[in-house]
Amino acid sequence: MTRDEAFLQFLLRMGDNTLILGHRVSEWCGVAPVLEEDIALANTALDLIGQTQMWLGLAGEIDGGKSADDLAFLRDAWDFRNVLLVEVPNADFGRTLMRQFLFDAWHSIMLGRLIKSSDERVAAIAAKASKEVAYHLERSGDTVVGLGDGTEESHARMQEALDYLWPYVGEMFASDDVDAQMVAAGIAPYPADLRAEYDALVERVLNTATLTIPESRFAHKGGRDGRMHTEHLGHLLTQMQWLQRAYPGAKW
């Protein structure tokens, strides 16, 4: 794998995470439990889609002059490089917010490292995105605490959400040849090196939320290398890409 090929994979991983999570969160638009949450979720989705335009815009430049839209709407499931965590369905509001928190915690730490990237384009995107993600993390962390340390019903649902999602956490810290090349070039950190900081942050919030972190470190994998996505990604894409598939090149 050449350096450019590895760089492209890295950019797709960043951009596909924000794209797929942004789409998932946007599914709440108009149907969230209360207006304030609806607005918060829509704003979070909007930030994530905006960040996607920057990551996939840069990926497209590396990939022979494609646009961010080309990459978002004209690739099939096996070409996506997002972690499995972001493609799991929303289920109830509690699971949506738990997924958001588990991702935001990783995202904020990762972007913090990427601000120091040797590639100035990566550093610029990370600097911009990290300001937005600080608010995402504050919101999802507060809500996880509010619901976890809430009623008997909300506590039970948050624990269920954590139990369900925890096996998807490990993939964010998996490393392969792409990561090795990015580390060697000074572009990005080893994902595994973020784990200690992540565990400290997540444990602090989940303890406050009176939730118990599962002991198992088993991790579902296959998203960030595209080897095996969950069945949910294909369903998501049929909706997200429908217009461009039915009317290729359509604009408005």
Next chain:
Amino acid sequence: MRASTDQVWDWLDAVPDPEIPVISVVDLGIVRDVQWQGDMLQVTVTPTYSGCPATSVISMDIETALRDHGIDNLRIKTSIAPAWTTDWLSDKGRAKLEAYGIAPPQPAGGPKRCPHCGSTAVEKVSQFGSTPCKAHWRCTDCLEPFDYFKCI
């Protein structure tokens, strides 16, 4: 004769933000640079929030305003570094925001007072408000909700 860059800044200061029309795109601090490159005028703008739908409207409004002033050869350059910060809001813009009912950003991370009644008894409802750049607060004295232009 081509317009001076000072003149162009004045023209841009008359282009309102599409979401908060009491302040101009210059007050908002998103116009970073204006310069002539030969016969072409280059205006550098920086987006506020990366997904803010107002960004593309702002670029279009800037272009339309300058064309109305007779500048045909122009280019809008988008720059994301250094990232936009609320520190770039002008003092004039901050005062206009408050008069309009939007509490201006504070380094402390929350509004100094209620923009309606001036009370300091305020509390946060949500980190997110009606646009990406605002949070949702309320006053516990006059009981009115209000937008807070959040710091980034």
